[in-house]
Amino acid sequence: MLTKEEALAIQAEWDRQQEVYLPCREEAASALVDLVGAPARVLDLAGGTGTLARRLLDRLPGAEVTVLDLSPALLAIAEASLPGVELVRADLGSAGWTEALPHKEYDFVLTMTAMHCFAAEPLRRLYREVRGVLAPGGVFANADRMPDAPVRTEPSDAWARWWAGIAAHPALEALVGHQNGASADFYPPVSWHVDALRAAGFAEVGTPWRRHDQAVVRAISSPGGPGTPRSSAPPA
Numbered sequence: 001m002l003t004k005e006e007a008l009a010i011q012a013e014w015d016r017q018q019e020v021y022l023p024c025r026e027e028a029a030s031a032l033v034d035l036v037g038a039p040a041r042v043l044d045l046a047g048g049t050g051t052l053a054r055r056l057l058d059r060l061p062g063a064e065v066t067v068l069d070l071s072p073a074l075l076a077i078a079e080a081s082l083p084g085v086e087l088v089r090a091d092l093g094s095a096g097w098t099e100a101l102p103h104k105e106y107d108f109v110l111t112m113t114a115m116h117c118f119a120a121e122p123l124r125r126l127y128r129e130v131r132g133v134l135a136p137g138g139v140f141a142n143a144d145r146m147p148d149a150p151v152r153t154e155p156s157d158a159w160a161r162w163w164a165g166i167a168a169h170p171a172l173e174a175l176v177g178h179q180n181g182a183s184a185d186f187y188p189p190v191s192w193h194v195d196a197l198r199a200a201g202f203a204e205v206g207t208p209w210r211r212h213d214q215a216v217v218r219a220i221s222s223p224g225g226p227g228t229p230r231s232s233a234p235p236a
């Protein structure tokens with residue numbers, strides 16, 4: 001069994017290894033939480049160990065948060081470190097992932113350091129699907145590297161070392177390596193995301209935060225756009 005203390009320590013190590021790849025990640029997370037502002041229903045897409053969910057709940061304890069991810073090991077860490085958060089294991093690359101959600105509509109769908117896992121066409125489709133789970137006027141925001149020039153990543157074994165470390169824990173060893181998803185390492189510029197979100201039927205697409213090659217792109221779900229049709233029910 002994984003204790004809350006162990007899970008929090010593992011999550012902190014995760015954050016440290018992720019900062020090797022995304023040095024302003026903490027600032028990006030803060031910019032996402034700023035967008036929420038008041039307690040709301042939030043879906044953290046590809047939320048991993050729950051880094052963003054934890055920062056959200058630290059600031060807005062009344063928020064209702066769902067963390068979705070494919071990796072059972074990362075979700076086990078999120079579960080142990082974030083009691084009360086709803087966890088969903090689903091593959092964002094396959095049709096029907098929205099059916100696994102515990103709610104039909106969210107006020108916010110946030111995602112951090114994850115959309116680069118999807119290639120262009122799957123990401124365009126995912127943006128349409130995200131619009132389908134947002135309440136009218138709901139907000140989607142994606143924080144990631146969105147460089148104007150091709151990404152150059154310094155070689156680092158931080159990722160591999162972290163995974164090897166958690167595989168040594170008896171509660172996690174059986175989960176590691178089990179469907180963790182492969183990354184497309186697709187890092188288009190901000191303008192690509194803006195165009196794709198508009199094409200998915202979002203309105204008021206903007207960039208509330210930028211630092212070096214990292215950015216937050218934010219879009220509002222406008223009812224009646226060309227995206228995925230969805231329920232006309234009012235937000236809960």
Ligand SMILES: C[S@@+](CC[C@H](N)C(=O)[O-])C[C@H]1O[C@@H](n2cnc3c(N)ncnc32)[C@H](O)[C@@H]1O
Binds near residue numbers: 046068111113114117
């Ligand atoms: C670099 S990690 C970022 C995790 C988290 N958002 C964070 O910032 O700590 C990328 C995440 O995307 C998840 N992921 C990759 N492909 C996925 C897929 N097809 N469906 C769901 N999650 C996926 C991975 O399991 C991993 O948690």
